[in-house]
Amino acid sequence: MRIERMVLLGLFLARDLTGVELPERVIRKFETDPKITKFVSRIYGRIFQNTFPSDGFFESLSFTLGLREHWQDKVRYCIDLGLTLSVGDWQYVSLPDSLFPLYYLIRPFRLVMKYGPSLFKQIIKGNR
Numbered sequence: 001m002r003i004e005r006m007v008l009l010g011l012f013l014a015r016d017l018t019g020v021e022l023p024e025r026v027i028r029k030f031e032t033d034p035k036i037t038k039f040v041s042r043i044y045g046r047i048f049q050n051t052f053p054s055d056g057f058f059e060s061l062s063f064t065l066g067l068r069e070h071w072q073d074k075v076r077y078c079i080d081l082g083l084t085l086s087v088g089d090w091q092y093v094s095l096p097d098s099l100f101p102l103y104y105l106i107r108p109f110r111l112v113m114k115y116g117p118s119l120f121k122q123i124i125k126g127n128r
Helices: 004-018 024-032 035-048 056-067 071-083 087-092 097-126
Strands: none
Touching (some): 004 024, 035 056, 087 097
């Protein structure tokens, strides 16, 4: 299913937080994926040091994409995120049921309006 990193992260946290014993071959897998310890540090920072990022959406997107091991899964996730309608889309503009398919055209526009300015600021900051 190509979710090995996600499963490993969950197992690492279970072992670290509860002391559950895991097979040696699973522990060796932790050691072969250096991203696991980076994700654990981010999670512990949020839980124990209360360091929640102010740029929630992009931090969450970065975290989620980092958990994906294959570029195809990252692309698929972004496409799904961009096309899956939400309550925000329906609240943005109220359409009659007969025009429901238009929400799929409205969603990308709404996302650009909502996240575009902060993405632009991050790009500008990165170029300095």
